[in-house]
Amino acid sequence: MFAIFAGSILGYVALSARRLLEEQVNLTVNEEIKGLLSQFNSGGVLRLVRQIERRSNQPGSSLYLITTAAGETLAGNISSVESEALLEAGTYQLFYRVIEEGEPKPHRALIETIILPGGFRLLVGRDLDETDRFHTIILRAAGWSMLLILTLALVGGVFVARRVLSRVDHMTETTRTIMAGDLSGRLAVTGTNDELDRLAQSLNAMLDRIGELMAGLREVSDNIAHDLKTPLTRLRNSAEEALRVGQSSDAYREALEHTIEEADDLIKIFNALLMIARAEAGSLLEGMNTEDASEIARDVVELYAPFAEEFGIELVVNANEPNPIQASRELIGQALANLIDNAIKYSSDNKSSMGDHSVIVSVSRKEGQTLLIVADRGLGIPVADMERVLERFVRLETSRTRSGSGLGLSLVAAVARLHGGTLRLEDNQPGLRAIISLPSAA
Amino acid sequence: MKILIIEDDPSASTYLDKAFREQGHVVDMASDGLDGYSLASEEQYDAIIVDRMIPRMDGLSLIHGLREQKIDTPILILSALGQVDDRVKGLRAGADDYLSKPYSFSELLARVEILSRRGRSIPAEETIYRVSDLELNRLTRRVTRGEMEIDLQPREFRLLEYLMRHADQVVTRTMLLENVWDYHFDPQTNVIDVHVSRLRAKIDKGFDNPLIQTVRGAGYTVRDSAR
Numbered sequence: 001m002f003a004i005f006a007g008s009i010l011g012y013v014a015l016s017a018r019r020l021l022e023e024q025v026n027l028t029v030n031e032e033i034k035g036l037l038s039q040f041n042s043g044g045v046l047r048l049v050r051q052i053e054r055r056s057n058q059p060g061s062s063l064y065l066i067t068t069a070a071g072e073t074l075a076g077n078i079s080s081v082e083s084e085a086l087l088e089a090g091t092y093q094l095f096y097r098v099i100e101e102g103e104p105k106p107h108r109a110l111i112e113t114i115i116l117p118g119g120f121r122l123l124v125g126r127d128l129d130e131t132d133r134f135h136t137i138i139l140r141a142a143g144w145s146m147l148l149i150l151t152l153a154l155v156g157g158v159f160v161a162r163r164v165l166s167r168v169d170h171m172t173e174t175t176r177t178i179m180a181g182d183l184s185g186r187l188a189v190t191g192t193n194d195e196l197d198r199l200a201q202s203l204n205a206m207l208d209r210i211g212e213l214m215a216g217l218r219e220v221s222d223n224i225a226h227d228l229k230t231p232l233t234r235l236r237n238s239a240e241e242a243l244r245v246g247q248s249s250d251a252y253r254e255a256l257e258h259t260i261e262e263a264d265d266l267i268k269i270f271n272a273l274l275m276i277a278r279a280e281a282g283s284l285l286e287g288m289n290t291e292d293a294s295e296i297a298r299d300v301v302e303l304y305a306p307f308a309e310e311f312g313i314e315l316v317v318n319a320n321e322p323n324p325i326q327a328s329r330e331l332i333g334q335a336l337a338n339l340i341d342n343a344i345k346y347s348s349d350n351k352s353s354m355g356d357h358s359v360i361v362s363v364s365r366k367e368g369q370t371l372l373i374v375a376d377r378g379l380g381i382p383v384a385d386m387e388r389v390l391e392r393f394v395r396l397e398t399s400r401t402r403s404g405s406g407l408g409l410s411l412v413a414a415v416a417r418l419h420g421g422t423l424r425l426e427d428n429q430p431g432l433r434a435i436i437s438l439p440s441a442a
Numbered sequence: 443m444k445i446l447i448i449e450d451d452p453s454a455s456t457y458l459d460k461a462f463r464e465q466g467h468v469v470d471m472a473s474d475g476l477d478g479y480s481l482a483s484e485e486q487y488d489a490i491i492v493d494r495m496i497p498r499m500d501g502l503s504l505i506h507g508l509r510e511q512k513i514d515t516p517i518l519i520l521s522a523l524g525q526v527d528d529r530v531k532g533l534r535a536g537a538d539d540y541l542s543k544p545y546s547f548s549e550l551l552a553r554v555e556i557l558s559r560r561g562r563s564i565p566a567e568e569t570i571y572r573v574s575d576l577e578l579n580r581l582t583r584r585v586t587r588g589e590m591e592i593d594l595q596p597r598e599f600r601l602l603e604y605l606m607r608h609a610d611q612v613v614t615r616t617m618l619l620e621n622v623w624d625y626h627f628d629p630q631t632n633v634i635d636v637h638v639s640r641l642r643a644k645i646d647k648g649f650d651n652p653l654i655q656t657v658r659g660a661g662y663t664v665r666d667s668a669r
Contacts, residue, residue, distance in 0.1 A: 257659075260546075267544055268628060271524060278525065302597060303623055306636040330526045334627040 003146070003153040010142040017138050021131040022110075029112050032062050032124045037114070045120060049075045062126050063109055069119030081111065081123065089115050093128070108132060167196050183211050224273055231269060235262040276414040290441050291329045293370050294319035294363045300336045301361050304344070311348040312357055315340065319363035323370045324441040327419050332372070335415040336361070338408040339374040339434045346378035346432070369421070370440045377431040386425045412436065443467040443558050446490045448478030448504070449520070450497055458491070461547050475499025482508055487515050488558035491550075494521035494532065502535040509536035516557035520545065529626065548660035552612040559611070571606040573653055574666040576645065578606055587645065597622065598641050605654065605664040614661035638662055
């Protein structure tokens with residue numbers, strides 16, 4: 001491609017040079033003619049002839065010839081010229097012969113013929129040999145350059161191609177190793193930051209993400225195995241105990257009902273784990289729409305208000321302005337429900353507080369984020385534990401005695417993440433302030 | 443009630459078969475999609491229960507096919523896939539209800555019974571619901587029991603309306619959460635209970651005949667127990 005481009009440039013240069021030279025010649029000839037004509041006009045044929053004789057004898061002169069109407073040479077340095085030039089006025093490119101030379105070779109010339117009053121033929125021209133020679137030199141130079149360019153292009157091309165190919169081969173080799181199972185492999189980055197490097201970097205980033213996901217998967221399955229073993233064992237134990245102890249059908253009935261309760265709990269744990277795993281893998285939901293966070297907050301508060309009252313807690317909502325978010329109403333509702341449920345539970349435990357038994361749910365907007373906040377005046381979480389508590393199944397010392405699987409907060413965090421947001425826990429002094437922060441919809 | 447159950451797991455289908463027959467219903471069984479599809483097209487059923495993952499024609503395609511044939515028998519999907527988008531997919535395919543496994547039979551029974559009544563009696567179009575001396579007017583939003591007018595919050599009204607629409611049928615807590623609050627997550631059991639007990643206090647207190655009754659292990663029902 002480079003060769004073609006270079007070739008066309010050289011061709012253009014050659015052509016332009018030639019045209020330039022021709023123009024130059026034309027100009028010279030026209031100037032001469034003008035000069036000679038003024039001589040003729042002022043001094044007649046005689047004057048003209050003397051001028052021509054003088055000019056012809058100068059070295060490097062143009063070509064001159066003046067003849068009678070019959071063709072008899074009066075003066076000039078052209079010995080013979082193709083006859084057509086003598087017949088009519090005009091511009092010709094043709095061959096002529098020079099007087100002086102021993103073996104008169106035909107030269108090429110540009111000749112302008114003018115017919116003067118009296119029938120005299122005036123021919124003025126310039127030898128084109130020089131320009132031809134110049135032209136040949138240029139062509140030859142262009143030719144050699146083209147050859148050189150082609151060779152270099154070929155050599156360069158092969159060289160570059162081979163380098164690129166070897167890098168691509170290397171990449172293919174590495175990917176094959178990775179696909180065979182060694183996920184730790186990464187593509188080499190040469191540091192030149194060219195396209196191949198950038199490709200390698202993107203692929204490496206992708207491999208990092210895949211590694212993360214796979215590690216996450218392993219962790220999830222490890223967690224599931226670990227986290228479910230305890231409730232499963234509990235379930236089995238209570239069933240076994242019932243077989244050992246209870247003899248009356250009432251006792252058996254009770255034991256069976258208890259078994260079902262434990263099984264239900266297990267199912268809840270399992271579903272929650274599944275949802276958390278999905279959220280961490282970052283799978284997008286189909287069911288996301290534009291929803292009003294304030295409306296969801298009001299609905300969930302309305303659902304929980306009587307329940308809270310039973311515990312002596314006043315559940316209040318501050319969400320009157322519309323706050324659109326791109327979300328699954330279902331999941332956000334569930335997340336809020338978890339937070340409110342937690343808040344109610346831990347608030348009611350705090351018998352010592354000054355009488356502020358309220359849980360406040362509010363929705364607001366700040367810097368492009370929609371915040372759903374559940375704030376209580378309960379036992380709170382020690383600041384040191386705030387990070388830990390979002391992990392699965394971590395339940396703090398103070399809450400050991402309460403029911404619940406300890407999955408609530410990590411589920412809320414997972415839902416927030418799934419929506420491109422976060423869950424933050426803050427000290428409400430006293431109590432806990434849980435903040436779900438989601439990107440606001442337009 | 444005549445029910446078609448399309449389920450490929452043998453122990454699950456035996457269980458369901460027995461359980462429904464114990465309730466006095468007639469049950470047809472199919473263990474793959476193709477079988478189920480032809481049965482559903484040829485016979486008349488009050489309700490169809492379909493597992494989503496069955497051989498030879500998956501649940502969603504089966505439902506889609508039946509709907510294309512203008513067969514509008516109520517269909518309930520049973521599925522191990524229980525996430526929000528799975529539910530949405532199932533309902534979009536043309537199902538009327540979706541229950542994720544594992545489920546409690548009482549939940550399944552309650553839902554199937556309600557589904558099968560749909561279209562036959564037309565409680566949805568009646569403006570006044572009546573159970574014993576309790577009267578609910580859907581147009582005026584007035585509730586009276588006997589002579590007394592009862593003042594209800596909008597949500598309480600909706601709750602009573604749903605219970606009365608399905609008078610004599612069992613309504614589970616999950617169904618209440620779905621139909622009165624439009625949420626599908628598993629509520630803490632007590633949350634719904636408190637709402638119902640508040641409603642009960644307004645409707646049944648001071649009357650000899652308690653209409654809102656707890657069905658143990660299942661949910662609630664509105665029934666005139668004096669009859």
